Amino acid sequence: MKIIVCVKQVPDTANVKLDPETHTLKREGVASIINPFDLFALEAGLRLREQAGGELQVLSMGPPQAAEVIKQAIEFGADGGLLLADRAFAGADTWATTAALAAGVKALGGADVVICGKQAVDGDTAQVGPGLAMRLGIPQVAFVKGFREVDGQSLVVERQMDDGFDVVKLPLPGLITVVREVGEPRPPSLKGKMRAKKYQVPVKGAADMGLDAAQVGLAGSYTQVVEVFAPQASGEREMLGGAPAEAGAAVIDRLVQAKVIMVGS
Amino acid sequence: MDYFLSEEQEMIRDLCRQIAEERIKPVRAELDEKEEFPTELMKALAQADLFGIIIPEEYGGLGGGCLENVIAVEELSRACLGVSTTYAASFLGAYPVILFGNEEQKQKYLTQIASGEQLAAFALTESASGSDAGSIQTRAEKKGDEYIINGSKQWITNGGEAGIYSVVAITDPNKGARGATAFIVEDGDPGFGYGKKETKLGIRASATRELIFNDCRIPADRVLGREGMGFVVAMRTFDQSRPGVGAQAVGVAQGALDEAAAFARVRKQFDKPIITFQAVAHMLANMAIQVEAARALVYAVARFIDSGAKDTSKVSAMAKVFPTDMAMQVTTDAVQILGGHGYMREYPVEKMMRDAKILQIYEGTNQIQRNVIGQELNKEYGRKK
Numbered sequence: 001m002k003i004i005v006c007v008k009q010v011p012d013t014a015n016v017k018l019d020p021e022t023h024t025l026k027r028e029g030v031a032s033i034i035n036p037f038d039l040f041a042l043e044a045g046l047r048l049r050e051q052a053g054g055e056l057q058v059l060s061m062g063p064p065q066a067a068e069v070i071k072q073a074i075e076f077g078a079d080g081g082l083l084l085a086d087r088a089f090a091g092a093d094t095w096a097t098t099a100a101l102a103a104g105v106k107a108l109g110g111a112d113v114v115i116c117g118k119q120a121v122d123g124d125t126a127q128v129g130p131g132l133a134m135r136l137g138i139p140q141v142a143f144v145k146g147f148r149e150v151d152g153q154s155l156v157v158e159r160q161m162d163d164g165f166d167v168v169k170l171p172l173p174g175l176i177t178v179v180r181e182v183g184e185p186r187p188p189s190l191k192g193k194m195r196a197k198k199y200q201v202p203v204k205g206a207a208d209m210g211l212d213a214a215q216v217g218l219a220g221s222y223t224q225v226v227e228v229f230a231p232q233a234s235g236e237r238e239m240l241g242g243a244p245a246e247a248g249a250a251v252i253d254r255l256v257q258a259k260v261i262m263v264g265s
Numbered sequence: 266m267d268y269f270l271s272e273e274q275e276m277i278r279d280l281c282r283q284i285a286e287e288r289i290k291p292v293r294a295e296l297d298e299k300e301e302f303p304t305e306l307m308k309a310l311a312q313a314d315l316f317g318i319i320i321p322e323e324y325g326g327l328g329g330g331c332l333e334n335v336i337a338v339e340e341l342s343r344a345c346l347g348v349s350t351t352y353a354a355s356f357l358g359a360y361p362v363i364l365f366g367n368e369e370q371k372q373k374y375l376t377q378i379a380s381g382e383q384l385a386a387f388a389l390t391e392s393a394s395g396s397d398a399g400s401i402q403t404r405a406e407k408k409g410d411e412y413i414i415n416g417s418k419q420w421i422t423n424g425g426e427a428g429i430y431s432v433v434a435i436t437d438p439n440k441g442a443r444g445a446t447a448f449i450v451e452d453g454d455p456g457f458g459y460g461k462k463e464t465k466l467g468i469r470a471s472a473t474r475e476l477i478f479n480d481c482r483i484p485a486d487r488v489l490g491r492e493g494m495g496f497v498v499a500m501r502t503f504d505q506s507r508p509g510v511g512a513q514a515v516g517v518a519q520g521a522l523d524e525a526a527a528f529a530r531v532r533k534q535f536d537k538p539i540i541t542f543q544a545v546a547h548m549l550a551n552m553a554i555q556v557e558a559a560r561a562l563v564y565a566v567a568r569f570i571d572s573g574a575k576d577t578s579k580v581s582a583m584a585k586v587f588p589t590d591m592a593m594q595v596t597t598d599a600v601q602i603l604g605g606h607g608y609m610r611e612y613p614v615e616k617m618m619r620d621a622k623i624l625q626i627y628e629g630t631n632q633i634q635r636n637v638i639g640q641e642l643n644k645e646y647g648r649k650k
Contacts, residue, residue: 187284190314190327193276 001054001152004111005045006101006132007038007073009066010122018230034069037117037178039076039185044144044178045115046077046186052150054112055079059104061089061097067201074196075188082108086205091218094127100216101128102135103209113155114175118143129177139174145181266557268564274336277329280313281340289344296347296470297616302426303348303470310341310352311381319356319363324375330571331505335512335563342516343523346620347470349516351384353509354422354471357628358385360502361431361447365490374429374449383428388418388450388476389499396633398433398499399442403478405434410485412436412448414478417460422627424474425459428452431502432476433495445495449487456481467619504577505570507585507628511563514588514624518556521592521599521617525549528603528612545602552595559588579641586634589624596621 012031019026034042045056058073058081060066070081084104092100105111114136116129126142133140141159148167149156159166160179170176206216214220238254240247255261270278288309296303310316318333320326327333334356341349359378362370362385377383394400403416414434421430430450437444450457460475489498526549529540539545566584570577596618600607607614625631 186312187288187309188280189312190277190280190317192314193280194273197272 001048001052001113001150002109002111003045003048003054003056004105004108004114005038005041005056005058005073005078006114006116006128007042007058007060007069008035008117008120008122009033009060009062009069010035010120013121018228020230032065032068034072035117035120035122037119037121037180038069039117040178040180040182041115041117042073042076042078043185044147044176044182045113047183048113048115048147048150051147057081057108057111059101059108060084061092061100061104064203067203070201071196071199072188074199075192076186077189077192080199081201083201083203084205084209085203086207086216088206088211088213088219089217091221091224092216093221093223094123094125094131095222096216096218096220097128098131098135099211099220100206100209101132103206103211104204105132105136107204107209110173112152112172114138114173116175116177118177118179126177129175133175136173136175139170140176141168141170141174142177144176144178146183266560268560270336273329274333277315277318277333278336278340281315281337282343284309284313284315285340285344289341289348293345293348293470294610294613294616296345298469298610300464300469302472303351306348307351307381307384315352316355316381317379320359320375320379321363321371324371325379326375331508331567332564332571335508335567338509338512339516339519339560339563342513343520345470346513346517346617346623347468349513350422350468350471350623351426353506353513354387355385355427356509357387357502357506358423358427358429358431360505361387361489361498362429362449364501364505365447365494365498366449369486370449370489378429384423384426385429385431386421386423386427387502388421388424388430388432390419390421391417392419396630398496401433401435401445403432403434404438405436405446405448407436407485411482412485412487414448414450414456414481414483416478418476418478420463420473421476422471422473424472424476425462426472430476431489431498432478433499434478436492436495440493442496443493445499446492447489447495447498448483449489450476450478450481450483454481454483466622467616468623500578503628504581507581507634508563508567508570510624510628511559511566511584511588514592514621515556515560515563517617517621517624518552518559518588518592518595521596521614521621522549522552522556524612524614524617525552525599525602528606532603532606539602548598548602552598555591555595559591563588579638582629582634582637582641585628586631586638589621590631592621592624593618 009032012033017026049056056078058070058078061084064085067083084100089100119126130140143160144157145160146158155170159168240250317326318329322328338349338353362374378385391401405412405414432448432450433445435444436446456479458477460477463473529545530538532539563584566580599614600618603614606612
């Protein structure tokens, strides 16, 4: 079975701050990490490879330093990878990103299963996985929390829903996006670390994959980020008194009223 | 302090430290409380290739030596001695195969140990035979192309959890020390079973169990080395493994020092952090001196063993006895510095103190280690005359 896992390098959002003047992310001194959801995608891919055999390749789009996330994936046990790095890819929205990734999947020789994290912690769109499936013309199941059966023709998966889960049969080739319930990422391995140290990450640009510069990056994007800002703290607050149990119930009522949470039936 | 480790050795240290912090620390108190075997953690260590560290590359390992072993064991022990005992005991069971196994035995057993598919264990001690290893009673008799083993082994780490056991039994009771032979026994061999699982003061995550041989039949090709070499196998194994016990001691003592120093900086009495009181600062200073001295000894002896040195019994014993006595002292002092907090289970130091005690006892008590060192000194100074 050929498995391709898509990973994205993101700023470590636990420590990220906005510049109050320019409204852009302050990237200086902020470590770059593998998007945490992509670690679950990688773990899912490794488990699938253990079950079904075959090989696992990692695909990423980003600046040249994003080669680091592919090396990291090799530390965890990936067989190899491909980085899509080109000035032409810069400023891509999710639509233009899927154009590049779809070409990357083809450049890797295609896959039986493509696995993505459910979303990236920097953009939070959750669009790239499903969008990539559409570009590749293959079926997809989002929010997968576990595997039931695997064979060469199909994959039976559990799809996380608000009120439980669905069991879905996905004909292959197909794409899934995964949630954290799919399994705790394993530690990196010593052999993987040694291999990663020596591994030269292959890099391809738009022209290498026969892509027109107008299809990718900012030029190929339908959306643009005009401004990023931190919401103003309004300063309004309300103190809820009474016994802890009453105060707690009052908090729940307010959150339901504000539609922050929903109470299931 | 920088011990000038190779890139690969630093990789082992960093990976073990990461696993210790992320995986072992969060569950150690619960494993201890429930006296629960760390099955999930062993799986994680296997996925990280850590069971391959000392196994030669041709059998799926990483081909490391004693130094690589002590680096890994120290880091795991810093978080939990129960977990590191389980891990290190698999190597104790593997050493007889590495040192004395034939090609078929190595191919069959070392590959399974390196991948973590099977844990290994080492079985010498019996209920009436501890320090006096020569008095073991378990018998193995050759009948045709099989050996029939009868008897029992006591306090065997990984007993019931391991799939591969290196067992020493008497094949010729008339030959004294030359009448013992080492065998490989597999879980599931006919007539091989387990007795009760022990409850313990410390290292409670590790499994300690009796092995029972009741007309246990094994094929004759399970002999390690030759008939009569049982105690040679055991002694050469201990020469390799004892610095690993020293490394456990360095690890648990470092863990206790980390806790005590951090606590002393934030705990205020008489309006000042207690680390500013000389009585406390001197205790911490002594702990730090002892830990570093023990680490330097363990690493130096490990490097000496890896150089291919022939006679390492004396220094191996030193690398066990000094660090383990030190660890008992340092973990006890850590409890003292934390005071009432230290005595409570909410803090990790009381567990470290309970765990540390076994290090002075197992793989040869510290009294036996001093016997070994004394005998070697007697030989050395006898030659110099």
